[in-house]
Amino acid sequence: MAILVIGEHDNSTLRPSTLNTVTAAAELGTEVDLLIAGADCSSVTDEASKVGSVSRVLAADDPSFSDGLAENIAPLIASIAGNYSHVLAPATTYGKNILPRASALLDVQQISDISGIESEDTFIRPIYAGNAMATVRSTDALKLITVRTTAFDAVGMDGAASVETVSGGGDAGLSKFVGEELTRSERPELTTADIIVSGGRGMQSSENFVLLEKLADKLGAAVGASRAAVDAGYVPNDYQVGQTGKVVAPNVYIAVGISGAIQHLAGMKDSKVIVAINKDEEAPIFQVADFGWVADLFEAIPQLDSALE
Amino acid sequence: MKVLVPIKRVIDANIKVRVNADQSGVELNNVKMAMNPFCEIAVEEAIRLREGGKAEEVIAVAVGPSQSQETLRTALAMGADRAILIETDPAPEPLGVAKLLKAVTEKENPGLVILGKQAIDGDNNQTGQMLAALLDWSIGTFVSGMEVNDGSVRVTREVDGGLENIDLTPPCVITVDLRLNEPRYASLPNIMKAKKKPLETFSPDDLGVDVSPRIEVLKVIEPPARAAGVKVSSAEELVEKLRNEAKVI
Ligand SMILES: Cc1cc2nc3c(=O)[nH]c(=O)nc-3n(C[C@H](O)[C@H](O)[C@H](O)COP(=O)(O)OP(=O)(O)OC[C@H]3O[C@@H](n4cnc5c(N)ncnc54)[C@H](O)[C@@H]3O)c2cc1C
Ligand SMILES: Nc1ncnc2c1ncn2[C@@H]1O[C@H](COP(=O)(O)O)[C@@H](O)[C@H]1O
Secondary structure (H helix, E strand, O other), X not given: OEXXXXXXXXXOOXXXXXXXXXXXXXXXXXXXXXEEEEOOOHHHHHHHOOOOOEEEEEEEEOHHHOOOOHHHHHHHHHHHHHHEEEEEEEOOHHHHHHHHXXXXXXXXXXXXXXXXXXXXXXXXXXXXXXXXXXXEEEXXXXXXXEEOHHHOOOOOOOOOOEEEXXXXXXXXXOEEEEEEEEOOOOOOOHHHOOEEEEEOHHHOOHHHHHHHHHHHHHHOOEEEEOHXXXXXXXXXXXXXXXXXXXXXXXXXXXXXXOOOOXXXXXXXXXXXXXXXXXXXXXXHHHHOOOEEEEOOHHHHHHHHHHHOO | OEEEEEOOEEEOOOOOOOEXXXXXXXXXXXXXXXXXXXXXXXXXXXXXXXHOOOOOEEEEEEEEOOOHHHHHHHHHHHOXXXXXXXXXXXXXXXHHHHHHHHHHHHHHXXXXXXXXXXXXXXXXXXXXXXXXXXXXXXXXXXXXXXXEXXXXXXXXXXXXXXXXXXXXXXXXXXXXXXXXXXXXXXXXXXXXXXXXXXXXXXXXXXXXXXXXXXEEEEEEEOOOOOOOOEEEOOHHHHHHHHHHXXXXX
């Protein structure tokens, strides 16, 4: 049977998380459909039709789908899920919000945040902030799954899928989108960046974060942060890396003034190369660092900046 | 309005968990347990609503083994008015928990159910969303700000791109994120008082809910350890290693 992927987008472009999720779907079966539920989102549907491994794009274009409200989108997913063996969504805030609601409507026990696929019913997923990896088998006939995007490569844009319209929609009348404050940045996005420079409580202030931003710009890197740095208001919430923030796996993760709490490691320990700069040589971050530099960051960062010239 | 707060007993967030010898799960013997940190925030928010005159009664509910009573007593000591334990060992999967919570919701008729966004044992992040689906209620997930008004609840959600505001029509389900509030500590007198607050116990059968598992855990293992790294002592050395050894910049 076919696999359904729930596409994530902002009504104008497809989010990269969709491409990783399609890769996971293609490991499960050869027929992959991609649902685009949005409003006035034909540009997304066009883009979706070029996603590799996808056979059909299901376009559900309706004003009630404009803002990703779970109350409106979950019933749509539930209404078409019967045609599929698996329904996959990215384990992003979008997917985590919507898919469990669809799962309950379908009386399915969802499997969250898979990082590996053993067979069509058996999956690997991190538990306890990644301190353990569980292999779990679903006994539900239909499987609903969210996918850890860093664990699957992005599929190429070499597809030629057909586009079909699916009807459904209408406002459940339970909730209303009011507005958003999105962080705008010219830098690469955290979850897809090759290089991340990340700061912790050791940065001491938002002004000091500018030091990291300069370094990041020199490296073409994204900027991340620990929970402590976000809680202290140095940077916005969407910078947070960790068990309860974003999961990242860049080629290089440079942790500056971050101690390396389990909950932070949960979000970055699958990075290819980890660099730690911390003045405390006992800091746990050094246990996962490929390159550790015991130094005061206020001296180290400017030196690193010049060494990169 | 009543506020229902589902709370889970989990391994304390400061403990380094270890996989058990037969790889069937993690070691739970002699391990310090505590209230799931997100649930503490949910309890705090509910108590503040009552203190602010927006709610009359705060009811904490736990699903799990009898020791979950301790977790409920903690919620009572923080200021919850009464508690309900649905005794099961182990705690069911999120769908089962959501079905039990639906039954309790239908008995108690709260205007608001406030949950944590995620339990830090299974990291499932599902229960609130499932409960809202079963009740056909509105939902605000990952909430870092909320305002209860007549006829609507405005929530601020932490999403991948930043923040988002939505208005929910009550009754509604809310799952809270870390930055919503700073939970209080229970004072000693309140801990003593909590011992006398009402705590009712039910079984899933009492509520007519089937909580049979849908997922089999085949194996639990330690994640692969990272190879030991090296120390550098200058920026030049670090840049050289990143450029020529690791070839990542
Ligand atoms: C339920 C739960 C979920 C959580 N989720 C997350 C999460 O998703 N992400 C996350 O990051 N955390 C999370 N945490 C918090 C986590 O436990 C830690 O508290 C947090 O990661 C600490 O951040 P930090 O390393 O920046 O701060 P600290 O632990 O205070 O470390 C600061 C570090 O900076 C170093 N330093 C200070 N000054 C300098 C200097 N001048 N030069 C060099 N080094 C310096 C210090 O030596 C220290 O190691 C969570 C906690 C809980 C309970
Ligand atoms: N066994 C349980 N008893 C009471 N509440 C629970 C239980 N499991 C989950 N919850 C609630 O659901 C939230 C999310 O849990 P989860 O979906 O397991 O990540 C928790 O923070 C609790 O508020």
